[in-house]
Amino acid sequence: MLAPAALLLACGGETETTTTxxxxxxxxxxxxxxxxxxxxxxxxxxxxxxxxxxxxxxxDTLGTGDExxxxxxxxxxxxxxxxxxxxxxxxxxEEPATFPLANLIEGWQIGIPMFGKGGKGKLVxxxxxxxxxxxxGDIPANSILMFEIELVDWAPSAAAPVM
Numbered sequence: 015m016l017a018p019a020a021l022l023l024a025c026g027g028e029t030e031t032t033t034t035x036x037x038x039x040x041x042x043x044x045x046x047x048x049x050x051x052x053x054x055x056x057x058x059x060x061x062x063x064x065x066x067x068x069x070x071x072x073x074d075t076l077g078t079g080d081e082x083x084x085x086x087x088x089x090x091x092x093x094x095x096x097x098x099x100x101x102x103x104x105x106x107x108e109e110p111a112t113f114p115l116a117n118l119i120e121g122w123q124i125g126i127p128m129f130g131k132g133g134k135g136k137l138v139x140x141x142x143x144x145x146x147x148x149x150x151g152d153i154p155a156n157s158i159l160m161f162e163i164e165l166v167d168w169a170p171s172a173a174a175p176v177m
Contacts, residue, residue: 047140050158054098054138062138065128069121070138077130083168085116089126092164103152110164114171119144121159129165137161 045053051070055062062070083089090112094105115123121139129135139159141147149155 047158050098051138051140054158054160060136062136065124067120067124067143068140069125069143071125071128072136072138073129073133074136075132075134077133077165079130082127082130083115083165084127085123086171087115087168088112088171089115089118089168090166091126092166094162096160096162097153098158098160101152110166115168116171122161125161126163126165129163131165131167134162134164137163 047068048064055070055072060072062072064070090110092106092110095103097103115126118126119139121137121143124143125137125139137160139161141156141158144157144159145153145155147155153159
């Protein structure tokens with residue numbers, strides 16, 4: 015390789031100089047779960063209360079009464095479940111669904127009792143209170159979940175809780 019360059023120089027030719035540059039390293043800034051949720055809430059224009067667990071609760075309509083469901087109750091709800099990118103992964107249609115509260119994801123166990131009978135709102139749930147690092151159906155592992163909830167009613171559960 016050096017011989018052709020030397021010969022070219024000896025003959026009065028010019029050599030081509032190539033300068034290479036490496037792309038500037040780009041830092042990928044990863045947001046914390048709280049930052050991701052707070053950005054999402056800001057984008058939506060929603061005001062939320064942050065529960066000590068890290069779940070965010072947006073109350074659209076206060077339910078009636080002071081009583082709230084407990085883990086020993088079946089809850090009857092309308093709900094829609096979304097990923098933060100807007101992808102809907104689950105929900106009720108015309109009829110509400112009834113579930114033993116104790117058998118649901120921990121985010122629902124914490125959040126649903128925040129709504130009184132007839133209460134409506136949203137729960138933004140960090141993955142650790144949802145499905146964690148498990149991929150479930152259309153829900154990727156480590157997903158932050160958003161649920162629109164309407165608590166229709168509740169009653170003592172006939173089913174033994176699955177722990």
